[in-house]
Amino acid sequence: xxxPRTIKVTPAPALQVGADGGMEAxxxxxxxxxxxxxxDRTPPLIQPAVRPGADACFGPRGACLLGxxxxxxxxxxxxxxxxxxxxxxxxxRTPADWQIGQPGFGAEGRNGRRAPGAASLNVPTGICALGxxxxxxxxxxxxxxxxxEIPTADNTAADLVLGQADFTGTDANRGRPNADADGLNWPxxxxxxxxxxxxxxxxxxxxxVWDRPPRQNGQPADRVLGQHDFDAHDENAGGEPNxxxxxxxxxxxxxxxxxxxxxxxxNRIQVWEDMPREHGAPCDWIxxxxxxxxxxxxxxxxxxxxxxxxxxxxxxxxxxxxxxxxTANSRLLAWHVDDLADGAPARRLAGQPDFHxxxxxxxxxxxxxxxxxxxxxxxxxxxxxxxxxxxxxxxxWRLGT
Numbered sequence: 001x002x003x004p005r006t007i008k009v010t011p012a013p014a015l016q017v018g019a020d021g022g023m024e025a026x027x028x029x030x031x032x033x034x035x036x037x038x039x040d041r042t043p044p045l046i047q048p049a050v051r052p053g054a055d056a057c058f059g060p061r062g063a064c065l066l067g068x069x070x071x072x073x074x075x076x077x078x079x080x081x082x083x084x085x086x087x088x089x090x091x092x093r094t095p096a097d098w099q100i101g102q103p104g105f106g107a108e109g110r111n112g113r114r115a116p117g118a119a120s121l122n123v124p125t126g127i128c129a130l131g132x133x134x135x136x137x138x139x140x141x142x143x144x145x146x147x148x149e150i151p152t153a154d155n156t157a158a159d160l161v162l163g164q165a166d167f168t169g170t171d172a173n174r175g176r177p178n179a180d181a182d183g184l185n186w187p188x189x190x191x192x193x194x195x196x197x198x199x200x201x202x203x204x205x206x207x208x209v210w211d212r213p214p215r216q217n218g219q220p221a222d223r224v225l226g227q228h229d230f231d232a233h234d235e236n237a238g239g240e241p242n243x244x245x246x247x248x249x250x251x252x253x254x255x256x257x258x259x260x261x262x263x264x265x266x267n268r269i270q271v272w273e274d275m276p277r278e279h280g281a282p283c284d285w286i287x288x289x290x291x292x293x294x295x296x297x298x299x300x301x302x303x304x305x306x307x308x309x310x311x312x313x314x315x316x317x318x319x320x321x322x323x324x325x326x327t328a329n330s331r332l333l334a335w336h337v338d339d340l341a342d343g344a345p346a347r348r349l350a351g352q353p354d355f356h357x358x359x360x361x362x363x364x365x366x367x368x369x370x371x372x373x374x375x376x377x378x379x380x381x382x383x384x385x386x387x388x389x390x391x392x393x394x395x396x397w398r399l400g401t
Contacts, residue, residue: 134150
């Protein structure tokens with residue numbers, strides 16, 4: 001007679017990879033956040049249902065601190081709205097001063113449950129300064145909204161739209177079967193250096209570049225990266241992964257003159273030595289993988305290391321440091337410019353006790369210094385704003401010394 005057997009599988013320490021030659025992590029951030037918005041610093045074990053309000057967030061995926069003292073803007077993605085604080089908050093759960101996308105702070109729903117317009121949003125994700133104003137990736141409306149001045153009041157209408165002919169259009173690639181220079185499909189990330197505007201057009205597996213701030217609705221891009229031309233939209237440019245191709249581009253940063261793109265789908269960060277001037281230019285360096293053809297999360301290992309990534313969505317630059325939200329590993333990493341090389345290990349870490357640990361909130365209840373799927377980050381002077389999406393909050397930190 002066969003007896004039933006119980007098989008127990010645990011992530012035993014013996015399964016962990018070696019310690020990367022003894023490399024130890026240097027703290028990236030100060031021990032505790034300056035301020036936590038949208039949720040509690042230490043939420044209760046059983047959290048109440050998320051309800052919209054001036055002090056609540058639901059899965060925020062983007063944040064932008066426009067100056068050391070503010071304003072602070074947050075893409076409150078799950079509530080389909082943009083929240084704004086006119087000055088840098090310093091007290092936990094400070095209510096926002098204004099919102100765009102809903103009839104009021106207590107409302108939610110895609111496009112405010114109304115027809116799309118210049119003050120409506122559907123899964124807003126990326127946000128950046130653009131000139132004297134801002135640009136927002138309104139992902140599921142397949143467009144980027146531009147305000148020429150920073151909003152300061154509820155439901156301020158955007159001035160320009162990219163990806164659509166006007167503010168009423170919401171079809172991917174304007175309803176066309178192929179991509180083009182003036183269409184967008186899930187534009188999640190936006191970035192500007194004050195002159196150029198770059199958009200991570202994730203659904204078209206590409207990054208679009210406008211060499212000057214756009215001046216008219218639906219203005220076509222000047223250049224495309226990740227594809228050989230504006231019409232193509234295949235994953236990894238229709239072939240095997242290589243130095244120019246992309247699968248799910250999301251975050252964009254300029255780092256000491258270098259262009260960096262977080263390609264979450266290929267579990268890597270692409271780095272160009274300077275701004276590419278041609279369509280489909282290959283990158284010069286790859287972080288998170290040991291070669292351009294490798295794309296597996298954590299380089300096919302269960303446990304992460306200092307040189308691996310698992311769906312990196314957000315990136316930002318702080319002087320000599322490149323910061324990344326290593327989203328599915330629920331941690332932040334930072335590389336020093338002197339270490340730049342294919343597959344280089346990160347030096348700094350936040351959210352986990354060491355480079356070989358992972359898990360949402362370290363597989364424990366949320367803490368002030370833990371993360372759960374951090375999607376976005378933004379650096380301003382010595383401050384870092386982290387969109388801690390899985391914890392329904394945005395935390396403001398000072399960089400560690």
